[in-house]
């Protein structure tokens with residue numbers, strides 16, 4: 001049996017402001033830093049150790065990983081940064097307040113934009129300063145690989161090649177792996193690992209900074225998965241994420 005840990009970054013400044021974030025590179029709040037350290041403490045106390053970590057190229061996930069590894073005295077392990085683990089690109093919604101958007105367009109429409117499998121928000125225009133074409137961290141990518149918007153289906157289509165090409169082979173080679181990523185890039189991975197339907201994935205929300213353990217069989221199919229932290233607190237945090245897109 002293999003065991004891996006998935007973790008969404010701690011609270012970010014735009015989580016606190018309740019803004020659609022996507023590929024915007026915002027940092028953690030103080031609370032987010034504390035959540036990341038607490039995750040490291042939980043993992044250490046539960047006897048976990050890692051010899052390889054994966055994260056995105058966005059600092060909220062990277063800093064979460066650093067703080068978690070620091071708490072575990074594991075800052076020395078190799079870290080692979082992969083743009084394919086980035087948050088789902090939120091298109092023209094990036095920067096907008098979720099509750100205000102719901103007040104303007106309705107809760108139902110915002111739920112479709114946030115959680116439907118195959119409906120992307122409107123794209124950024126290619127000359128929008130928020131587009132990532134000039135960002136050096138994406139310099140190695142072809143222009144068509146850099147999104148202007150994404151639905152979860154698009155995110156699945158970039159996350160799963162990262163899993164298949166790099167993460168799964170490392171797991172099979174016996175590496176103990178921690179993945180620090182984002183709400184929707186993790187929803188994409190969880191959907192694929194657990195075979196969740198396009199309609200059921202709408203109800204899945206990933207809380208900030210909570211280690212999610214997956215036990216996998218020899219074919220890397222999940223045997224079981226569970227959050228390490230307090231179950232009631234995690235359920236409340238998941239409900240809070242779901243409610244962020246409501247007008248009130």
Ligand SMILES: O=C(O)[C@@H](CO)OP(=O)(O)O
Nearest residue numbers: 019020021022087114183
């Ligand atoms: O704004 C975002 O990029 C994501 C994660 O914070 O939000 P949501 O939960 O609305 O998909």
